Amino acid sequence: MIEQNNSFSYFHNSSIPLFILVTLLLGITACNQQNQVQENISEQPIPTQTPESDLTLNDVTLEEASEEGQMLWRVKSQRASYLQNQELIRVTKPEGELFQDGKVTYKITALQGEVYQDGNKIILIDEIEVYDIQNKVVIRGQQLEWLTEPGIIIVTNNITGSNEQIQASAQKAKVISKEKKIEFYGQVVAMVKEPVLKIQTEQLFWEIEQKKLLTNQPIKIEQLKDKNVIGSAYGDESEYDLGNKIATLKKNVQLLQTDPKVQISSDLVTWNMPQNLITSPGPITVLEQEEKVVLKANQGQGNFQNNTFNLSGNVIGVGQKNQAQLNSDRLTWYFENQTFEAQGNVFYRQVDPPFNVRGPRAVGQLENEKVTIEGGSSNVVTEIIPQ
Structure with missing residues (x-):
């Protein structure tokens, strides 16, 4: 027998499986409909019913x-409130718990919902x-779809x-509980707290336990200091x-540094923020914006703690103003005084006045x-001084 109280509350402070609850609700509804046609109605209160619902419980x-x-x-x-024709239960101020291996992994609250x-x-x-x-991650929004069997939670509308470590906003978030992963979609903006970064993309996957943010969509990363942009990066992936505060960007990568003013282009770049290192294992182009010098090589690494850039493999350096060109196997560029040191098969040429020379090493x-x-071969030093 199911006991009622004055507030028509059933199963007060108790829990029962959903399919049993629905069966009981159907049974109660049928009994209530039968009792309504009887002449002698029990003085005991009947469950609350509304035109929209078959039965309401507290x-x-x-x-x-x-x-298992x-x-x-x-x-x-x-x-x-149970709605038989829609085969759902409408709930008010629900508090949900999602379990994994017998333990509560997620807690969910809202103002209303449907089970x-x-x-x-x-x-x-x-x-x-x-x-x-x-992982102490909080996701907020205005609408949620909870697919209980695969353990997937989809949150939409004003997502944060x-x-x-991070605060993100998007149009939609998808929580995959078994993988400890959150996927953000649509106008994603993520703020990383240390170092201060602003990440913008259309799709961002947050692997929480691995402490990684990934995307295969075009992305913009800005490094901020005192609310000012001191470095930015763009890439297709x-x-x-x-954890180690390193960004890896792929395909059509561009990085911009404000001090010194440098633009770096490549298809694969690693940005080590604690050490302020930018490394590319593949073809790379460096534009030194102050003096309009372009450097190209098969690979390179910029160390912006000591303001140097090391390039190796088919190095080409061109001064865009006067079209002076230097070729070498290796080259170190010093941003502070706009000088270089080149080694291995050095070839230098200039247009005005016309001149070219070869040697194993060059500085200037x-x-x-x-x-x-x-x-x-003659161990001669050639010094070129413009007129």
């Missing part, structure tokens, strides 16, 4: 377990909050997601490691055509 707990008996999910609600009779889908609306207990400045070539 303080209800719905839950679902696996065939492990809890899958649980929803507590202040009020639950479908098969127990495989739950819809929540207004003031959504999803809390990842282990945050923990102690990216991976950012929140491309832009003002002041170059010293050292060595050679």
